[in-house]
Amino acid sequence: MDSRISKGDKPILSVLRGRAPKRPPMWFMRQAGRYLPEYRAVRAKHPDFVSFCHSPEDAAEVTLQPIRRYGMDAAILFADILLIPGAMGQEVRFVKGEGPRLSPLLSGELMKSLTAEGAAEKLSPVYETVRRVRAELAGDKALIGFAGSPWTVATYMINGQGTKDPSSARQLLFREPKLVDDLTAMLVDATAEYLIAQAEAGADALKLFDSWAGGLSEDLFDRLCLEPNREIARRVRKKVDVPILYFPKGCGALYEKVAKDGGFDALALDTQTPYAWARERLAPHAVLQGGLDPLLVVQGGRPMREAAERIVEAYEGTPYIFNLGHGFVPETPPEHVAELVKVVRGEV
Numbered sequence: 001m002d003s004r005i006s007k008g009d010k011p012i013l014s015v016l017r018g019r020a021p022k023r024p025p026m027w028f029m030r031q032a033g034r035y036l037p038e039y040r041a042v043r044a045k046h047p048d049f050v051s052f053c054h055s056p057e058d059a060a061e062v063t064l065q066p067i068r069r070y071g072m073d074a075a076i077l078f079a080d081i082l083l084i085p086g087a088m089g090q091e092v093r094f095v096k097g098e099g100p101r102l103s104p105l106l107s108g109e110l111m112k113s114l115t116a117e118g119a120a121e122k123l124s125p126v127y128e129t130v131r132r133v134r135a136e137l138a139g140d141k142a143l144i145g146f147a148g149s150p151w152t153v154a155t156y157m158i159n160g161q162g163t164k165d166p167s168s169a170r171q172l173l174f175r176e177p178k179l180v181d182d183l184t185a186m187l188v189d190a191t192a193e194y195l196i197a198q199a200e201a202g203a204d205a206l207k208l209f210d211s212w213a214g215g216l217s218e219d220l221f222d223r224l225c226l227e228p229n230r231e232i233a234r235r236v237r238k239k240v241d242v243p244i245l246y247f248p249k250g251c252g253a254l255y256e257k258v259a260k261d262g263g264f265d266a267l268a269l270d271t272q273t274p275y276a277w278a279r280e281r282l283a284p285h286a287v288l289q290g291g292l293d294p295l296l297v298v299q300g301g302r303p304m305r306e307a308a309e310r311i312v313e314a315y316e317g318t319p320y321i322f323n324l325g326h327g328f329v330p331e332t333p334p335e336h337v338a339e340l341v342k343v344v345r346g347e348v
């Protein structure tokens with residue numbers, strides 16, 4: 001069955017197939033999250049963030065909340081990139097106000113306790129969330145499934161928590177390259193299966209988040225980011241017909257190589273990527289998405305409106321999906337999001 005025929009009337013899917021409407025369709029990274037009071041109310045029922053992600057009823061509810069409030073063109077599945085290490089056998093916790101904590105993976109010994117086999121099956125509650133969201137979502141809205149990219153997930157697995165600079169993962173890579181390559185291979189296996197299962201449950205598009213793709217030399221970027229993600233995309237495409245977006249945040253000039261590689265249907269852009277450069281060098285090769293500084297939405301008002309309008313104008317006539325350069329932060333006033341949606345639609 002060609003799912004692209006039955007799902008043909010979703011504006012985001014039509015852009016992902018290469019059409020350029022007059023105003024871009026939109027969704028936002030972290031559109032389901034702490035800036036919304038209705039999210040915080042559901043979140044309060046779950047002392048543990050991981051079990052929240054494994055609760056289909058509540059996860060589906062928070063996935064749908066931003067669509068009900070603002071009517072953007074896509075929902076993003078409520079889950080987390082760190083569910084995969086948990087399913088592979090690593091302990092993952094989220095500490096309130098601090099973020100994720102994992103038992104750091106600093107030796108081959110610890111690697112032995114991990115396995116990709118059966119990891120995707122352990123995440124069956126996530127597929128149930130996808131089914132529930134798809135059943136409730138209007139026919140013109142897309143549901144975006146996602147996973148973390150192997151290198152980004154590996155940085156958390158190795159370091160045991162988030163950092164401003166994932167240097168411990170790079171150090172481990174130089175000290176024990178085989179260990180990092182083996183971990184990457186394991187993550188490719190688990191992630192490809194996980195994304196296939198999301199698509200089979202009803203996700204219309206899939207996104208790979210590579211939040212730590214920046215700061216790598218070109219050869220390391222190829223080995224840790226481009227190759228493994230391309231391999232995931234290849235495996236997914238063999239099984240399901242859904243567009244795949246890749247977000248190699250902070251990769252600078254290497255965006256051009258990723259776009260020309262052709263392994264992905266769309267590329268998500270960070271805040272620093274120049275619009276004119278992206279339009280000239282990337283748009284001929286891939287559909288583009290993103291770019292607005294999420295902190296401008298904290299500010300709101302004229303600076304936000306002008307920046308959003310500039311982006312819409314910059315990509316006019318090319319297949320482009322409006323989004324941020326990174327996710328909404330918890331301080332974002334919900335009414336600024338409402339105004340941003342109107343600006344992108346050309347209503348203010």
Ligand SMILES: Cc1c2[nH]c(c1CCC(=O)O)Cc1[nH]c(c(CCC(=O)O)c1C)Cc1[nH]c(c(CCC(=O)O)c1C)Cc1[nH]c(c(C)c1CCC(=O)O)C2
Pocket residue numbers: 028029030031032033034043049076077078079080081082094098099100146162209211327
């Ligand atoms: C690196 C990363 C993670 N998770 C994710 C990334 C890649 C994108 C990025 O760079 O932000 C991706 C992610 N995390 C979440 C989603 C789904 C919902 C959405 O985007 O709207 C998605 C797509 C929910 C979440 N994931 C998390 C929250 C907040 C947790 C809470 O409600 O207490 C949400 C809504 C927690 C999380 N999850 C992660 C961290 C570092 C943290 C703590 C920092 C923080 O709290 O923002 C790992």
